[in-house]
Amino acid sequence: MEPVFADFDLYLSAFWLTIQLFFWSALASLAFGTLLGALRVGPVAVMRRTAGTYVTVVRNTPLLIVFIFIFVVAPSLQWFVGTPFLVKGVIALSLYTSAFVCESVRSGINAVPLGQAEAARAIGMTFGDSMRHVILPQSFRAVVPPLASVLIALLKNTSVAAAFGLLEATARMRGFTNANADVRPEIFLLFALGYIVLVEILSAGAWTLERRWKVASR
Amino acid sequence: MRSNKIRKTPVLGAALLLASLGLAACGDAGSSSSEDAPDVEVAEDAAAEFEDGTKMKELAESGEITIGVKYDQPGIGFKSATADMPEGFDPEMGKILAASLGIAAEDITWKETISDNREPFLQEGEVDLVLASYSITDERRAIVGQAGPYYVTGQQLLVAADSDIETLDDVKGTEVCSVTGSTSLENIEKEGATPRGFDTYSECVDQVANGTVDAMTTDGAILLGYAAEDPDNLKVVVEPFSEERYGVGYSKDAPEMCQWINDTIEASYEDGTWEDAFAATLGEAGVDAPEQPELDPCEA
Numbered sequence: 001m002e003p004v005f006a007d008f009d010l011y012l013s014a015f016w017l018t019i020q021l022f023f024w025s026a027l028a029s030l031a032f033g034t035l036l037g038a039l040r041v042g043p044v045a046v047m048r049r050t051a052g053t054y055v056t057v058v059r060n061t062p063l064l065i066v067f068i069f070i071f072v073v074a075p076s077l078q079w080f081v082g083t084p085f086l087v088k089g090v091i092a093l094s095l096y097t098s099a100f101v102c103e104s105v106r107s108g109i110n111a112v113p114l115g116q117a118e119a120a121r122a123i124g125m126t127f128g129d130s131m132r133h134v135i136l137p138q139s140f141r142a143v144v145p146p147l148a149s150v151l152i153a154l155l156k157n158t159s160v161a162a163a164f165g166l167l168e169a170t171a172r173m174r175g176f177t178n179a180n181a182d183v184r185p186e187i188f189l190l191f192a193l194g195y196i197v198l199v200e201i202l203s204a205g206a207w208t209l210e211r212r213w214k215v216a217s218r
Numbered sequence: 219m220r221s222n223k224i225r226k227t228p229v230l231g232a233a234l235l236l237a238s239l240g241l242a243a244c245g246d247a248g249s250s251s252s253e254d255a256p257d258v259e260v261a262e263d264a265a266a267e268f269e270d271g272t273k274m275k276e277l278a279e280s281g282e283i284t285i286g287v288k289y290d291q292p293g294i295g296f297k298s299a300t301a302d303m304p305e306g307f308d309p310e311m312g313k314i315l316a317a318s319l320g321i322a323a324e325d326i327t328w329k330e331t332i333s334d335n336r337e338p339f340l341q342e343g344e345v346d347l348v349l350a351s352y353s354i355t356d357e358r359r360a361i362v363g364q365a366g367p368y369y370v371t372g373q374q375l376l377v378a379a380d381s382d383i384e385t386l387d388d389v390k391g392t393e394v395c396s397v398t399g400s401t402s403l404e405n406i407e408k409e410g411a412t413p414r415g416f417d418t419y420s421e422c423v424d425q426v427a428n429g430t431v432d433a434m435t436t437d438g439a440i441l442l443g444y445a446a447e448d449p450d451n452l453k454v455v456v457e458p459f460s461e462e463r464y465g466v467g468y469s470k471d472a473p474e475m476c477q478w479i480n481d482t483i484e485a486s487y488e489d490g491t492w493e494d495a496f497a498a499t500l501g502e503a504g505v506d507a508p509e510q511p512e513l514d515p516c517e518a
Contacts, residue, residue, distance in 0.1 A: 075429075080430075081429050085393075167413055174334065174399025175400075175403065177399065181361055
């Protein structure tokens with residue numbers, strides 16, 4: 001353990017990068033995923049199909065492949081060459097996670113009784129208005145648990161960035177274990193603990209939200 | 219410090235380059251196994267040489283040995299997708315060690331090791347020996363045996379041919395890649411560069427070639443191998459700024475192996491097979507064989 005505690009600032013800065021990757025990717029994929037979800041149930045056939053194709057393609061692609069595309073293939077075509085690594089990491093993670101957010105949001109939309117949408121249309125709301133004021137607020141309540149699972153997966157998926165130039169927690173752990181082969185299990189445990197703490201914070205937040213919204217809807 | 223210059227490599231050109239590299243590698247693989255690789259004389263009736271109960275006796279009697287090497291370091295330990303056997307200085311040293319047990323090169327089972335699994339492979343008996351640019355350190359010696367060193371190298375930088383980086387001071391504030399978790403990456407971080415870890419050296423070289431990062435760093439020997447593959451676009455700069463002493467890894471369960479490894483390396487110094495092995499591998503990059511490193515004594 002001493003090697004890690006002797007350089008504890010490195011441990012913390014690695015998890016700080018993990019948190020940054022998670023935060024920006026969560027924000028971007030919640031926004032983009034919700035948009036995709038709305039498009040998938042929307043009235044315009046082209047958009048419905050485009051969003052559907054995106055979800056099918058991305059969800060069937062391993063995250064590693066998405067990372068390889070952004071970090072290895074794209075620069076060889078001179079795309080993203082000057083882009084900061086953090087931004088590239090956020091792009092890769094968000095492109096991937098959005099597909100899963102989209103499907104969660106869609107399941108929430110399906111959970112809203114059809115009468116709600118019909119009532120919204122009856123009082124003259126457009127598709128956008130009824131989404132914003134009637135459907136999405138109700139569907140978000142229904143999808144807190146599955147969305148929390150998607151975000152927890154995202155948090156752990158940030159570790160894929162370790163092999164793509166980002167010195168987040170997993171990359172730092174590999175540095176520590178390489179230099180201190182004699183205390184490998186302890187280092188593993190300490191880094192695993194970091195991830196567990198972050199996931200616990202996230203699930204506690206989701207649980208609070210779930211409980212509060214449940215009460216409000218009664 | 220970052221150069222945002224866009225190098226306009228036509229995609230087709232890059233594809234052709236890759237294809238030709240692939241073909242060149244095939245050609246090398248074909249020729250080196252027949253002509254370049256030095257012949258190592260396989261000891262006859264080697265089992266009789268070793269005491270009963272030693273690991274060497276066991277290996278010599280079984281006629282088989284499993285050696286862990288790297289597959290992604292040209293010149294040191296490299297295996298292309300189409301080759302049957304890995305090539306490089308480490309595999310050559312492995313052949314020399316196996317030969318002293320009476321095991322021919324064909325009977326060696328090569329196993330790819332990456333930096334992270336070298337100790338676990340030795341501890342669990344997955345491999346009998348590790349020759350994988352395996353620097354000797356106190357931390358590693360606490361859990362596995364390391365005999366040698368049979369080669370000493372040092373960390374350098376690989377940069378684009380038109381790069382401004384000339385001295386170690388120039389890396390401050392630049393982005394430098396290597397393999398995630400490696401000692402080289404840690405060292406360059408201490409020099410003030412932003413470390414960029416990738417899974418393999420080849421991915422890292424790509425990042426230098428396409429201008430995403432400013433330099434790649436690792437042992438000079440590895441860098442020379444890559445520079446030799448693309449001398450128009452890549453060059454190796456700065457004097458070595460670390461000392462990596464490559465050792466042979468063995469399990470602590472068989473401490474008797476240390477003396478045998480050292481004796482075999484010593485013998486290869488004397489009969490010239492060590493120099494032959496170097497000339498046929500790392501020497502291809504135009505470097506002369508260095509001084510033969512002095513071996514660490516084995517603890518009794």
